[in-house]
Amino acid sequence: MPWIQLKIDAQNDNAEAISDELLELGALSVTFVDRHDTPVFEPKPGETLLWSQTVVLGLFDASTDMQPILQALSAQGIINANNHILDPLEDKDWEREWMKDFHPMRFGQRLWICPSWTPVPDPSAVNVMLDPGLAFGTGTHATTALCLRWLDSLDLSGKTVLDFGCGSGILAIAALKLGAERVIGIDIDPQAIQASLDNAQRNGVSDKIELYLPQDHPQDFVADVVVANILAAPLRELVGPILANLKPSGVFALSGILEEQADSVAQVYKDFASIDPIEYDNEWCRITGTTHKA
Incomplete structure (x- = not known):
């Protein structure tokens, strides 16, 4: 069915009240969108984080007056x-429209x-089959792309790899397909562990991947x-646990870091490793380094 979409410019202190009013007036759904594409990180339990400048989208049946x-x-x-725009939306198969925009990368x-619904461009390449989901990472975000490019640059033959904060398992699965001998994925979210396992099964590597909650992973x-593709704050706080799992002269990559956060994260790791030049992708970056010899 066709729709009418009402876009209203809002602030973070009135967006929820506007949403409530749109629903009272008959909106079938309400969505919050950032006006300036600013990232919002994981909220605390029960907390709703909104951008300072938010667009509230109310969706109405096209027959609505x-x-x-x-x-x-x-x-x-x-x-x-x-501060508002009223747009008609044509009737589409939105699932297929969304699938159409996701291509091999x-x-x-x-x-x-x-993605599973397209042929692989190069059957002789290292191909990871992964469909976009609701969360965790599919390669479309710059932070994941930075880590994937780094893994591709390494010789992983016979190596052991730890994916700290494995999410969808995309980095762990890529490491296995690039030749790693053993890969462990750790995540605090049981749903991420399940997502990683499901994706590993789709890629035929479930027998080679080990997945754990932090308290359960092998201590030795x-x-x-x-x-570790997580966020700047936990990367700073978890420098000990992250590097405790890495051999002397081992290599690491850290991402999920905004450009302005790079120096503060790198500074924490400089005491334990030599840091490479930082790589940037738009507003995001990746920090890589090699731990000191024993």
């Missing part, structure tokens, strides 16, 4: 002549991430390579 709704919103001071020289495990 919008004039009384606009009048009601105007009377409450929610909308004015300059190449990272480095050998590695491709491919040390890796040749560690990759």
